Amino acid sequence: MKKILIIDDQLEVRELVEVTLRIDEYTILQASSGEEAVRIAEMEKPDLIFMDVMMPGGIDGFEATKRIKNNPETKNCHIVILSAKGQQIDRERGRAAGADDYFVKPFSPLELITKVEEIMG
Amino acid sequence: MTGTDEKTKRGREILIVEDSKVQAATLKHLLEENGYTAMTAGNASEAIDILYNEVFTLIISDINMPGMDGYEFCLKLKSNEKYRDIPVILLTSLSDPTDIIRGLQSGADNFITKPYDDEYLLTRIEHLLINRELRKFGKGGIALELVFRGEKYSINSDRQQILDLLISVFETAIDKNEKLLKTQASQYEMIELMAEKNIALLEAQEELQKIMEHLKVEKQKLAEEKERINAIIRSTADGIIVTDVAQRVIMMNRTAEEFLGLRFAEIANQCIDCVINEDSIKEKISFILNKMKNEYNFDFKINEGDKNLEKIIHGKTSLIVDRDENRLGTVTVLSDVTKERQIDIMKTEFLSTAAHELRTPLTSIQGFSEILLTRGNLSPEERNKYLAYINKQAVKLALIVNDLLDVARIESGQGFVINKKICDMKTCIEEVVPHFTGISSKHKIRTTFNDKNILCLADCDKIGQILKNLVSNSIKYSPQGGEIHISAEIKGDFCQISVRDQGIGMTPEQIEKVFSKFYRVDASDSAPEGTGLGMTIVKYLVEAHGGRVRIESEYGAWTEAAFTIPLHDIDKNNV
Numbered sequence: 001m002k003k004i005l006i007i008d009d010q011l012e013v014r015e016l017v018e019v020t021l022r023i024d025e026y027t028i029l030q031a032s033s034g035e036e037a038v039r040i041a042e043m044e045k046p047d048l049i050f051m052d053v054m055m056p057g058g059i060d061g062f063e064a065t066k067r068i069k070n071n072p073e074t075k076n077c078h079i080v081i082l083s084a085k086g087q088q089i090d091r092e093r094g095r096a097a098g099a100d101d102y103f104v105k106p107f108s109p110l111e112l113i114t115k116v117e118e119i120m121g
Numbered sequence: 122m123t124g125t126d127e128k129t130k131r132g133r134e135i136l137i138v139e140d141s142k143v144q145a146a147t148l149k150h151l152l153e154e155n156g157y158t159a160m161t162a163g164n165a166s167e168a169i170d171i172l173y174n175e176v177f178t179l180i181i182s183d184i185n186m187p188g189m190d191g192y193e194f195c196l197k198l199k200s201n202e203k204y205r206d207i208p209v210i211l212l213t214s215l216s217d218p219t220d221i222i223r224g225l226q227s228g229a230d231n232f233i234t235k236p237y238d239d240e241y242l243l244t245r246i247e248h249l250l251i252n253r254e255l256r257k258f259g260k261g262g263i264a265l266e267l268v269f270r271g272e273k274y275s276i277n278s279d280r281q282q283i284l285d286l287l288i289s290v291f292e293t294a295i296d297k298n299e300k301l302l303k304t305q306a307s308q309y310e311m312i313e314l315m316a317e318k319n320i321a322l323l324e325a326q327e328e329l330q331k332i333m334e335h336l337k338v339e340k341q342k343l344a345e346e347k348e349r350i351n352a353i354i355r356s357t358a359d360g361i362i363v364t365d366v367a368q369r370v371i372m373m374n375r376t377a378e379e380f381l382g383l384r385f386a387e388i389a390n391q392c393i394d395c396v397i398n399e400d401s402i403k404e405k406i407s408f409i410l411n412k413m414k415n416e417y418n419f420d421f422k423i424n425e426g427d428k429n430l431e432k433i434i435h436g437k438t439s440l441i442v443d444r445d446e447n448r449l450g451t452v453t454v455l456s457d458v459t460k461e462r463q464i465d466i467m468k469t470e471f472l473s474t475a476a477h478e479l480r481t482p483l484t485s486i487q488g489f490s491e492i493l494l495t496r497g498n499l500s501p502e503e504r505n506k507y508l509a510y511i512n513k514q515a516v517k518l519a520l521i522v523n524d525l526l527d528v529a530r531i532e533s534g535q536g537f538v539i540n541k542k543i544c545d546m547k548t549c550i551e552e553v554v555p556h557f558t559g560i561s562s563k564h565k566i567r568t569t570f571n572d573k574n575i576l577c578l579a580d581c582d583k584i585g586q587i588l589k590n591l592v593s594n595s596i597k598y599s600p601q602g603g604e605i606h607i608s609a610e611i612k613g614d615f616c617q618i619s620v621r622d623q624g625i626g627m628t629p630e631q632i633e634k635v636f637s638k639f640y641r642v643d644a645s646d647s648a649p650e651g652t653g654l655g656m657t658i659v660k661y662l663v664e665a666h667g668g669r670v671r672i673e674s675e676y677g678a679w680t681e682a683a684f685t686i687p688l689h690d691i692d693k694n695n696v
Binding site for chain 1: 473476477480481483484485486487488489491492495503507510513514600
C-alpha cells in the first residue's frame with residue numbers, strides 16, 4: 001500500500017488532508033514539525049509528502065524538503081508543498097529546495113484528490 | 122556789325138587779364154551780355170601786347186598770375202602816359218590789409234573781391250566809366266609815403282583814385298560785415314535751436330536717470346529674489362545638484378553636500394565624472410544629457426555597511442529646459458527615504474503575513490465545507506466535528522480581521538471608543554483568564570493580586586483585549602510551554618499589570634522594535650503565527666487609558682510585559 005505523509009503544524013489541516021484522501025489504498029502518516037517530517041520520511045519512506053512551510057521550530061518546510069531530497073534514502077519521495085505562502089518568490093524557493101509540486105492554501109479537496117491520483121497513478 | 126552798334130559800343134571796350142581760362146571766359150560772357158566788348162589776355166605781358174594795338178576803356182586784371190602779377194602790371198600801366206588814364210580793376214581776395222596798400226601803390230582804380238557778385242561788378246564798372254572824366258583833373262596828384270607794418274610804401278595815385286579804392290574797400294568791408302552779421306544771425310538761431318535741443322536733451326537725460334533708478338530698484342529686487350531662492354534651495358531638506366549641459370556641477374546645496382560627502386566650493390564647475398562617486402547619479406545625468414530620457418527615478422545607498430549611518434537615498438534627475446525648449450542642464454533632487462523604504466518593506470511583509478494569516482483559517486473553512494457538501498457517507502459525529510472546525514476557524518478569522526481593522530483605525534487617527542468606568546482590575550483580569558484555558562495544554566496560567574481592591578477608571582473590555590494580546594504572545598513565544606504569570610499591584614498612582622512567561626525571551630534590539638507596526642520578532646517561516654499588530658494595539662489602548670507599556674526580557678529565559686493604568690482618585694472624584 002502506498003504511503004502518504006502529511007506535515008502541518010495545524011491539526012485541522014492534517015485532518016482535512018487525511019479526510020480528503022481517505023481511500024483504502026493509501027496509508028496516511030502525520031507529522032507536525034520539520035524535524036518530525038525528516039525523521040518519519042527516513043523511517044517510512046513515503047511515496048508522497050504534503051509539506052507545510054511555516055511551522056514553529058528550527059526547520060521550516062523548505063529546509064525539511066531540502067533535507068529529504070538530499071537524503072539518498074528518501075530522495076525519490078514526491079513532495080508537494082502545501083502552503084499559505086503563495087507568492088512567486090515562495091514557489092521559486094520551493095522549487096529550489098527540490099519540491100515537485102506547489103499547492104497554495106486554501107485548496108479544494110477535489111483538486112487535491114485529482115493531483116494525488118495523477119501522481120500515484 | 123552795324124554803324125549804330127559801333128557807336129553804341131564805343132567807349133565800352135574792356136580787357137580781361139586772367140590766367141584761368143574758365144574764369145576769363147565766364148567774365149567775358151557776363152560783360153558781353155551787358156553790352157560791353159571784351160577781350161581776354163592770359164597774362165600781363167600778353168595784355169601789354171594787346172594794349173599796344175587796341176584801345177580799351179577799362180581793364181580788369183587778376184592779381185595772382187604767372188610772370189608779372191596784377192600789382193606790377195597795374196603799376197606799369199599807371200607809369201605809362203599812354204595808358205595811365207585807363208581805369209584798372211584788380212580782382213583780389215582782400216585777405217590782407219597789405220593788399221590795399223599794394224593796390225594803392227600800384228595805382229589801381231578799384232578792387233573787386235573774389236568771388237564777386239555779378240551785379241556789384243557791373244555797378245563798379247559803370248561807376249568807374251562815369252567818373253573816368255573827372256579823374257583827369259587831378260593828374261599828377263599827390264605823392265604819399267606811408268609806413269605800414271614796418272614797411273615803407275610810396276603812393277602816387279590821385280585823390281579820386283584813392284577815394285574810389287577806399288570806397289570800394291569800405292563797401293567790400295560792409296558787404297563782408299553784412300554777410301558776417303547774417304552768418305552771426307543764423308549762428309544765433311543755431312544757438313537758440315541748440316539751446317532748445319539742449320533742454321530737450323536735459324529732459325531726456327532726467328527721464329533716463331529715472332529709468333536707471335527704477336532699473337536699479339528692480340535689479341535690487343531681482344538680486345533679493347535670487348538670494349531668497351538660493352537660500353531656500355540651500356536649506357531645503359532635499360539635496361539638490363544642478364549641472365550644465367557639459368555635465369559640470371554648477372550648483373549643489375548643503376543636503377546634497379552631506380549626502381555625497383562633498384564641498385561644493387571645492388568641486389564647482391567640475392565635471393561630475395571627476396567629483397561624484399555615486400555611479401547611479403552620474404549615469405542618470407549622462408543618460409539625460411544623451412537624450413535617452415527626460416527623467417529618472419532611482420535609489421542608492423550611502424554609508425553602506427555602517428548600521429547607524431546607512432541611508433537609502435532616492436534620486437530624481439530631470440532635464441532643465443528653458444521656455445524655448447533649449448536644454449540647459451539637469452537637476453537632481455535627493456531625498457532620504459530610509460524610513461519610507463523600511464516601512465515599505467514592513468508593509469510588504471505585513472501584507473504577505475496578513476494574507477497567510479487569513480489563508481490559514483480559510484483552508485479549514487473551505488476544505489471542510491467542501492467535504493461536508495460532497496461526502497454523503499459522513500457520520501453525524503464527523504459532521505459535527507468538521508462544523509466545529511469551520512466555526513473555530515471562522516472565529517479566528519474574525520479576530521484577525523478585527524486586529525487589521527483596529528490598526529487601520531489607529532492609523533487613520535480615529536482610534537477606539539474607550540468607555541471608562543470605575544472598575545476593579547482584579548475582576549477585569551479574572552473575567553479574561555477562562556478564555557486562555559484550553560488554548561494551550563502546555564501552558565499553565567497563574568494569577569497574583571497583591572492588593573485587594575484595585576479601582577481604576579478604565580474600559581474593562583479593552584483591558585481584556587490588552588491581556589489577550591499579551592498572553593497570546595506569551596504562548597506563541599514559549600513553544601516549550603511553562604507558566605504564564607499574570608499579576609496586578611498598586612504602584613504609586615497606578616495599577617501595574619504584568620504578564621510573565623518562561624519562553625524564548627527577546628534581545629534588546631527586538632524589544633526596541635516590538636511596538637513598530639507590522640513588526641514580528643521573528644519573521645522567518647519557522648516563526649509563530651501572528652499579524653505583528655498585537656503590540657501596536659496594546660500600546661495604543663494602554664496610552665488611551667493614560668498608562669504606559671514596558672517589556673523586559675532575558676534572552677532564552679523569560680519575557681515580562683507590563684502596563685500601567687491610573688488608579689481611580691476617590692478624593693478628586695468627589696470634588
